Amino acid sequence: MLVSYKWLQDYVDLNGTSAEDLAEQITKSGIEVEGVEKLNEGLSGVVVGHVLECEKHPNAEKLNKCLVDLGEGEPVQIICGARNVAKGQKVAVAKVGADLPGNFKIKRAKLRGEESNGMICSLQELGIEGKLVSKEFAEGIFVFPEDTPVGEDALALLNRDDQILELGLTPNRADCLSMLGVAYEVGAILGNEVKLPEPDAETASEQAADYISVTVDAKEDNPLYVAKVIKNVKVKPSPLWMQTRLMAAGIRPHNNIVDITNYILLEYGQPLHAFDYNRLGSKEILVRRAKNGEVIVTLDDVKRTLTEDHLIITNGMEPVALAGVMGGANSEVQADTTTVLLESAYFTGGVIRKASKDHGLRSEASARYEKGIDPARVRAAAERAAALMAEYGGGEILAGSVEADSLDVKPAVVSVTLEKINRILGTELNSTQVEEIFNRLRFETVEDNGTFTVTVPTRRGDITIEEDLVEEVGRLFGYDNLRTTLPVGSSTPGHLTAYQQKRRTVRSYLEGAGLYQAVTYSLTSEENAAQFALENRAPVQLAMPMSEDHSVLRLSIVPQLLEVLKYNTARQNDSIAVYETGAVFLSNGQEDLPEEHEHVAGAVTGLWENHPWQGEKKPVDFFVLKGILEGLFAKLGLLGRIEFRQAQLDGMHPGRTAQVYLDGNALGFVGQIHPTVQKSLDLKETYAFELDLKTLLEADTPALQYAMIPRYPSITRDIALVVDKEKAAGELEKIIVEAGGSLLKEVHVFDLYEGERMEEGKKSIAFTLKYLDPEKTLTDEDVAKAHDKVLNAVKEQAGALLRG
Template sequence: MLVSLNWLEQYVNLGNDTPEALAEKITKTGIEVDAIHHVAQKSEGVVVGYVEDCYGHPNADKLNVCDVNVGEESLQIVCGAPNVAKGQKVAVALPGAVLPGNFKIKKTKLRGVESNGMICSLNELGIEEAYLPKGSEDGIFVFPDDVEVGQSITQYLNLDDVILEFDLTPNRSDALSMLGVAYEVAAILDEEVKLPLIELDESNEKATDYIDVDVQAKEDNPYYGAFMVKNITVKPSPLWMRNYLMAAGIRPINNVVDITNFVLLEYGQPLHAFDYDKFNAKQVLVRRATKDETINTLDDQERVLNEEHLVITNGEKPTAIAGVMGGSDSEVDESTTTVLLEAAYFEPKRVRRAVKDHQLRSESSARFEKGVDPNRVKEAGQRAASLLQTYANGQVLEGVSEFDQLDRSHKQVEFTSARVNARLGTSISDDQIGIILDKLGFTYQQDGENFVATIPTRRQDIVRFEDMLEEVARIYGYDQLDYTLPQGAQQAGGLTQKQSLKRYVKSYMEGAGLMEAITYSLTSEARSQQLVSPEVASVHPTPVRLSMPMSEEHSTLRLSALPEMLATLSYNSARKQQDLGFYELGSVFVSKELNVTKQPEEQTRLAAALTGQWLTHAWQQEVKKVDFFLIKGVLEGLFERLGVKATYKPVQMDGMHPGRTAQIYIDSVPVGFVGQIHPLTQKAYNLKETYVFDIDFDHLATVYDDVPRFEKIARYPSISRDVALVVDESVTAHDLIETIEQHAGHLLKSVHVFDQYQGDNLEDGKKSLAFNLLYLDPDRTLTDDEVEASYQAITEAVAKEHQASLRS
């Protein structure tokens, strides 16, 4: 909503505040002023001039030489505008004038002819092009005849006006009108609202002789009033009205249209003017449209209607979509002489439906959608009729033809000052509350601390105590409230164990060298199928798709963060950042229903991806590429810190390297996978060798060791033994370690691989794996015999179970 202060001044005394100070007051009280526009920078020395004569320039085809009376003298001015003509009243910048943009006017000679000033267009005077009346974009501005020659143009063109741009919240539709704003400002400044004067000089003929109103859809249209105005002259509206409309961002068209727009802005009540002759009936019939009925609206579009839409008809065919837009068949134009003026109340829901179905928002619908003031509908019609009488020479017929079942009752809200103070934390006196209600223009009854306020119908947002509370609080001033802290019982705040674990895991991942990424949860359906961890894939999740995605790219809920993370790697690689390690801890969405009806299971998963070089130290020629065992190391470090032991088994997965991917188990529960992405996946994402993992954080959070038990620091020496075993290639390190751990006895503290060898001195198809065995008893010194016994048991067991021989 754009609010012209010059216009607003007509309804309420604005006092001496600067526009900025006024805007600040309005903002602090409840309506945010988003911006303050000054219509034009000051133009000094621009006056109204009368073109006494105008003839062609002797030396230039496109120029004219004009003799212009500027009050006390007549000046010769050369003008290049095509529309300049003898007899016009125009804006003349006198020598010495300064126009916006610091453009100084001087006496000069143009092609040999003296020119003592400049005849100006509105644009040159600093008015934004968007607000200029139709047809006046090019060329000079021509004033109506009633302006006085020699006077400054400022008052005529409203150039000193300041416009406040309101950012209205949905509840404050009352401020979608100048009068509504006037009530708001009056409350803030403690002033009275001056309502417009309506003086009707009605003729003897009755409106009802010309038009009947028949409303069939009574719920949709509880009030319809039809006013009749005869013998009008369609012409430009008065300059002041055009100025106000332009200030409000509405382009002036002609007096009839301008008057309906003016009253729409003044009262917040949309009106519609039909050309009565083109309407071509003595009856207005309001009903629901029938299926596939059509109407050509004013914007030259054919609209196909249905039973959900309310239409105004002449008894035969639709002439308007109620509250939204009129039809072109009955449009007012230059030849119109009789106007049928509609002032009605349309149900917000009905209007909203038409707006939505036809994607057609208008100044009218914006107000009907919120609900107009039922007590101002008819008055607004009368106001427009009186303006038509004055500015279109119209003859207003007596009365109005109407249908009326409109509820105009006022709501009442009861409250006590004690409750107001208890909720606000204030100590506002009863008298002060009374004063606030007076300022708001609410009538009320008071008995001590008990109030019953009657709410004006323009404020449909106020229905209960809390709404009243806000009214009192905002007029009292939010900045008058104290700063207090809650008095209730204090509780300790904090994170849950799982939330703390999330933070721990994140900081571990960062310490391990990875950066946190946050990618989109919505991905393409194709990507949602990629790199889904085997234990998730095994439940056959249905990709959860949005019903109306904005793009295929973000159409489907992810089952893994990895595809979007690979896209992130790709994005960075393409920008010469090829050495990357990212992780993300976030939700994936698993639904097992074929047709989704319930919320999918939201699993928190930890995903990571590494690519490029992990270590580069240029001048020492040290380079270490990322590899499987690096990413596995990141995982193992995590598992160690969570006190869980994971096992790895080779797995085949779409999109992953068949020989370099492992499924991860914790206590035989599958929790994710780790591996190298397939060369084809690499290629699809434009990446080099890339390693990833994706694990189920929720499961980790249930099995991790949250209170590690104290373990004695060993006081006795450990004994270390090495064993190198030769086995078939197909035997994994994991297989051997499992057997070793099973047979070594309780003294074996740890076993780890320190060498793998294939090649010379070994048969084809064989490999050697060397293990370091560490024995320890925390309570005593071990003997060699004990260790030797365990060693024997191990070698026998691996020979039996894996045909392993000792490497000589």
């Protein structure tokens, strides 16, 4: 909300309080003022000039030579390139020595041989945004009304000596989406009275009810509709003071009728709409839900197809406005309009929000209806707008208003005790102080033996419970005045749970292994959601997604990590290793909330090692990532319970992917991304893994035990086994460990051979076996017995033969 400091003074006395001081006090009371803009920043020396003569420049076809009276001494000659400059105009002139925005200083100059002593200005050149300038002056200089005194300060007349406070309002403070609402807030902060507008206009003898009838079918959506009729209006520019106030608030002036409705919207927070009565096409207003497929052309000349979710204003037959959002082009106020039908209504926020979203129309009116307007101002706003149309449009207000009223909104009555206020705030306020705060807020209050019964005005719809009243007392008493105290009572020192400690271990290990932590969105596209998922479930759809790329909750973390790799490789960071721990979301049907499972995933591409001095470069491969995972499982004490089994998964390379099992149950996968997926992402050879972190960390692990350093030597034996190509090394290792008994301490694969000397369909895998007895020195006979058991076991269980 943009609040004019000068306009605010119409309602509350600000003497002795600067705009900066006011902004600080409003912020301290709970509404953040995001900035204070001085509209005359970098501006000076601009006055109203009278163009006495205007003729074409003798040496330039597109320039004009003007003689301008500045109200001081002799008229001066100014060269002007604006197409709309003409004799007799009152214009804004930047004198020699004047400052304009952009650190631009006006100097005497010669333009094509003719002297120029100043500059005739457009509004844009005075710092006003082009989109806020009325169409009449959008492409030329601004022209003041004929009765504007020559030599007056043009900046003051254009309200450029004002200051604008930008309020960062939270949705609950919709009451401050109006100048009156801000005035009530400032009046409460400063303890000053609030002066409300008092419309006073004569009415004609004719009755508005003779011109229009109002019927509301959708009473739940529109419990109150007020219509007034103003005859014999003249559509023309609105007064300059009104135009400048609208521009300062970010609204473009159009004409006096439309500008008055926008002015009241800003003043009262009550949206209004003006229909051209003669273009309405009937003497009836019917408010109803639209029919599916019904069409309206709105004021922006866009044809919009409606549904039964949308509320419309009709003339009894066809739509003339999309209620609360935008009027229809068929009943728009135009230059020849003479009779205005003025609408002021209370629409419920939900139906307006739906129409605004469906049609992509976010207007000042819809924003206020969505957050909630004050029902007590509906009639008052209509009366004030009609009075202004009579004053500045020459109109006659027909007697009475035509209403459809089923509104039943009563002020909230909330009670709170003095004891509770002081207990929550840590204060020692007395009843008089609290009552004085409620009086400053203009809340009707009755105090009885320390209990305050407060009748909250309908403008403050955010106050419904006693805690809200406590907050009002606290913020107006002043948060800075609340004492700083330490909490009293017993406390428990915080510590990490076992799960949290293990999760930190996982992160620490992966970072120590060379992976960088990534944090990605939990939202993804429906196309990517099911890729690499550990469980096959339908993705959870968002009810109101911001875009198709963020429309569902993810089932896997890997797709987002691949996007991280793509982003980096596109910027010449071609050797990347990242990991992420985060939630994936598994649907339980539309009625139930999804399950959140914590996963850990990683992705690597490019070179794993690069030693420029020695010229050694090692690209990442399957065994790099598998080794990292084995180190992680060892760190968690689970390595002996892990299995890697070759698998074929969607999106993964069929020959370089393994399913990971913990105690025989699927835990996740590790492997190379399928070449087609790599190509679609412009990635080189890329490897990834994803594990169910919750299952991994909740697995029971034995307590860590320390063993003495062996006093006796170990004995190693190497064996090379010839097996079928499909036989996994992990399966052989498991057989060896089980057969080796207590003396076998370590087993490692150190060689794999599939050369031309091998029989078709066979391969050779070589293992190193380490035997050790911590109680004595092993003999060859001891080792031979254990070793023979190993050889027999691999032969019987895996069909393995010793390679000669």
